[in-house]
Structures are given as C-alpha cells and as structure tokens.
Amino acid sequence: MKELNTIWMNGKLVPWKDATIHVLSHVVHYGSSFFEGIRSYNTEKGPAVLALTEHMERLTHSTRIYRTESPYSVAELCTAAIDTIKSNGLKGCYIRPVIYRGFGELGVNPLTCPIDTMIAVWEWGAYLGEDSLKNGVDVQVSSWTRITSNTLPGLSKAGGGYLNAQLAKIDSVQNGYADAIMLDNNQMVSEGSGANLFFVKNGVIYTPGMGSSILVGITRNIVMRIAEDLGYKVEETTIPRGFIYTADEIFYTGTAIEVTPIRSVDKVKIGTGSFPVTMKIQEKFFDIIHKGNDPYKLLTFF
Ligand SMILES: Cc1ncc(COP(=O)(O)O)c(C=O)c1O
Structure with missing residues (x-):
C-alpha cells in the first residue's frame, strides 16, 4: 500500500x-x-x-x-x-x-x-482485477458456514466476524478460486466472503434476504433499485444450494467487487456462460459511478 x-x-x-x-x-x-x-x-x-x-x-x-x-x-x-x-x-x-x-x-x-x-x-482499483468485471469469476461453495444471528450477528460489520470470512477466502484462494459462496447455518445460500449474491432464472432476479445471515449490502440495495427500474422482478428469498448450479446467471455485488458476474461454481459453468442481465445492471451501475448520472441521489460530490 x-x-x-x-x-x-x-x-x-x-x-x-x-x-x-x-x-x-x-x-x-x-x-x-x-x-x-x-x-x-x-x-x-x-x-x-x-x-x-x-x-x-x-x-x-x-x-x-x-x-x-x-x-x-x-x-x-x-x-x-x-x-x-x-x-x-x-x-x-x-x-x-x-x-x-x-x-x-x-x-x-x-x-x-x-x-x-x-x-x-x-488508492484502489478493481477488487478481483479488471478482467473479472467483464468476464466473470470462478468460485466454490465454501465448506465453512457463514456466521449466524445468535453467534456473531452478520448485520454488524464487525472486525471479529471477518475471521469467518477469512476462512472462506483462504480456502477458496488456495483451491484456485477467486472467492467463495457461503451457506448459512440452515445450509441455505448466504453470500460471498465480502459481497452479496444475486441469481437470475427465467428473467426473475433472486437474492437471499436478511434471514439468511447476510450483511445488508448498500450496493445490493442500489442494484435492487436498478433491476426494478429496468423492469425485472426482484425476489428476496431463501435459496437452496442446488439452485446455484441451475441458475441462468449469478453475480456478486459490493463496494469492492461492484457488480461482478460469476461464470462457474465448483467448476460447473453457470447458464450459457454469458451474462446479459448482469451486464445490463452493471452498465446502469457504471453510469452512476463513472459517468456521474445519479437518478437515486447517491453521490456526494466534493
Ligand atoms: C460480508 C459482506 N457482505 C456484503 C458486502 C457488500 O456490502 P456493500 O455493498 O455495502 O459494500 C460486504 C462489503 O462490505 C461484506 O463485507
């Protein structure tokens, strides 16, 4: 640094x-x-x-x-x-x-x-490299369970909680993946080591809700607004592991990772390998952060 x-x-x-x-x-x-x-x-x-x-x-x-x-x-x-x-x-x-x-x-x-x-x-550039924003990343489902409500509440972005994220991150990097998907203590999909998850299936967008031990991401909230304004139905729901491998598209959202497509999980290619919905949402997000077009009044200019 x-x-x-x-x-x-x-x-x-x-x-x-x-x-x-x-x-x-x-x-x-x-x-x-x-x-x-x-x-x-x-x-x-x-x-x-x-x-x-x-x-x-x-x-x-x-x-x-x-x-x-x-x-x-x-x-x-x-x-x-x-x-x-x-x-x-x-x-x-x-x-x-x-x-x-x-x-x-x-x-x-x-x-x-x-x-x-x-x-x-x-100063900081793309979290997982410039290429990841365009071409997506390969991830694994972690063998580590995400922290849960009555142990370390995920709604608090507390330093100690990130020891759990570190276990998932270390494991995924050592296995040759960019990151991990963590399941909650009910074995339902929660989130990445430092990012939220969205799934596209038959034109509908799904994302785990607050009850799945997520940190309620601020990028997640922005992306939900963008997706709805683009005419997509967005559903917060519990997502079983099997849904990962049958989704048409999956993407991460987060301050660091922005809007990054996931191209494979556990070496299973997601959908057809292209991410049209993800890219439409990414483009609108980039309009805000790169072009300064800010319909939601999210930017503080200085
Ligand atoms: C565990 C975790 N989940 C999700 C997110 C995404 O949140 P945000 O979009 O507010 O950066 C982050 C990043 O802060 C995170 O660390």
Missing part, C-alpha cells in the same frame, strides 16, 4: 506514520472493531463518494449491536471522510472508517475501554 499524507483519528488529521495504536488495545486482542468500506469515484461530473450517508449509518448500527455507541454523528463522520480524502489529494479512492475499542482495561468486557475512531483512504 502506498503511503499517503494523513489519517483521521478521533477528530484530527494526523500524519500517516503517526496513526498508530497501543498493542494492548482491546481491539487487537478481541476483534472489537466496526468498519465500513466506501468508494469515492472520479466521475465525469467530478469526484464523488457513493452512498456516503448510507455507509456511515450502517457503521453506527454495527456499533450499536455491540453497545459501542459511535462518538460521532453520521454527519460528522461524512464530513471527516471528505476532509481525509481532500487532505490526501485523492479523487477516486477507497475509504475505510473504523470505530474500535482502544487502550484501557484488558479483559473480554469491552465496556471499560475507550471508543476510538479512525478514517483512512487509499
């Missing part, structure tokens, strides 16, 4: 190299962090952050589940993110806010530790 100028920490922009924490911080030992992944794009109409408020709202909801109230309001977090981008002279970039339990007492109980906040930005 290329070193930049500053990182925002607890209300101040500090030099990149000084943005450090104590090794006895609670987060280092017990995974007590809550984060977001947000993207800014250098659109044809100027630089803009996609769904900034929605992401900061989700961040404050993630913390609330773990009784870690955000010290900053959603509006303050949005302003801080823009200040951090500007201070680093970037236009298109990735934005990573984290709220975490810092240095205080050390034991499982986080409530005695301070709540710290940081926002970093860095």
